[in-house]
Amino acid sequence: MNILSIQSHVAFGHVGNASAVFPMQRLGVDVWPIHTVQFSNHTGYGSWKGRVFDGGMIDEVMDGIAERGVLSACDGVLSGYMGSADIGHAILSAVERVRAANPRAIYCCDPVIGDVGRGVFVRPGIPEFMREQAVPAADIVTPNQFELELLTDIEIRTLADAHRAVEALRDTGPKVVMVTSLVTEETPDDSIDMMAVDAKGAWRVRTPKLDVSVNGAGDAIAALFFVHYLREQSAAVALGRASSSVYGLLKRTKEAGAREILTVSAQDEFVTPSEDFTPEAI
Ligand SMILES: Nc1ncnc2c1ncn2[C@@H]1O[C@H](COP(=O)(O)OP(=O)(O)O)[C@@H](O)[C@H]1O
Ligand SMILES: Cc1ncc(COP(=O)(O)O)c(C=O)c1O
Numbered sequence: 001m002n003i004l005s006i007q008s009h010v011a012f013g014h015v016g017n018a019s020a021v022f023p024m025q026r027l028g029v030d031v032w033p034i035h036t037v038q039f040s041n042h043t044g045y046g047s048w049k050g051r052v053f054d055g056g057m058i059d060e061v062m063d064g065i066a067e068r069g070v071l072s073a074c075d076g077v078l079s080g081y082m083g084s085a086d087i088g089h090a091i092l093s094a095v096e097r098v099r100a101a102n103p104r105a106i107y108c109c110d111p112v113i114g115d116v117g118r119g120v121f122v123r124p125g126i127p128e129f130m131r132e133q134a135v136p137a138a139d140i141v142t143p144n145q146f147e148l149e150l151l152t153d154i155e156i157r158t159l160a161d162a163h164r165a166v167e168a169l170r171d172t173g174p175k176v177v178m179v180t181s182l183v184t185e186e187t188p189d190d191s192i193d194m195m196a197v198d199a200k201g202a203w204r205v206r207t208p209k210l211d212v213s214v215n216g217a218g219d220a221i222a223a224l225f226f227v228h229y230l231r232e233q234s235a236a237v238a239l240g241r242a243s244s245s246v247y248g249l250l251k252r253t254k255e256a257g258a259r260e261i262l263t264v265s266a267q268d269e270f271v272t273p274s275e276d277f278t279p280e281a282i
């Protein structure tokens with residue numbers, strides 16, 4: 001399986017492609033990474049060095065891949081942190097080129113905009129671009145609760161609100177939605193939920209909430225969900241596997257007291273998670 005992964009890259013630590021590429025490779029996927037930015041570290045540190053690339057660079061790399069005659073072998077495109085709306089347009093054009101070469105290819109958009117603690121952490125224009133162009137073009141989207149609320153203008157207090165927001169998003173295009181870090185009135189204080197919906201139904205998985213605050217878990221879980229969905233064609237199965245792997249990864253990260261997720265030293269969690277969480281139909 002070949003996946004084109006277009007997102008941010010950091011030299012130190014694990015967010016964007018530096019969080020997503022290795023877990024996919026560990027699952028046996030041949031990943032074609034294209035970086036939207038090259039930063040020293042993730043922006044959660046408050047300061048970083050490096051550059052945001054531009055749409056032209058993405059187009060050029062896509063031209064080169066097309067020249068190799070391999071786009072028809074691309075099974076899916078994964079996008080994440082975009083850097084600028086100009087890069088967003090180049091990503092959507094890459095998706096079109098892949099779909100033209102392989103009509104069965106699917107596009108998974110992780111609409112990286114922000115989160116509950118930090119608010120919006122992307123450049124102006126990106127939230128609108130995600131809502132108006134990227135999400136409608138996607139087959140699968142993987143927002144966290146904050147992003148789902150922002151994309152749909154629906155405040156989520158209950159599981160019923162979450163269902164409404166997911167359906168509102170599905171009405172705009174993507175038929176599969178996975179919601180991360182879902183905390184509703186029904187979620188116990190010591191737990192964290194995730195939810196996934198496809199044409200077959202809706203599922204929720206609940207794990208203990210760990211005393212860690214890290215970046216990059218969302219990028220890893222979107223990549224894992226995408227791979228398992230492509231293989232199994234089931235949001236329920238993909239949700240169970242992705243959430244179990246990320247729980248194991250974060251548990252090991254917490255035990256080590258690390259500031260960055262242990263993508264490399266806890267890599268077995270991607271293949272054989274130490275604990276299995278089973279989604280329930282909702
Ligand atoms: N403190 C935590 N305890 C347990 N699981 C967590 C914790 N933080 C994140 N996760 C897991 O990682 C997933 C993705 O993290 P999240 O923070 O939602 O992504 P993002 O970085 O995109 O906001 C969550 O759905 C949850 O399963
Ligand atoms: C460069 C970069 N990419 C991606 C992300 C997204 O990380 P997360 O998976 O925590 O949403 C961040 C968050 O700080 C970032 O700074």
Ligand SMILES: [Mg+2]
Nearest residue numbers: 112144218219
């Ligand atoms: Mg995210």
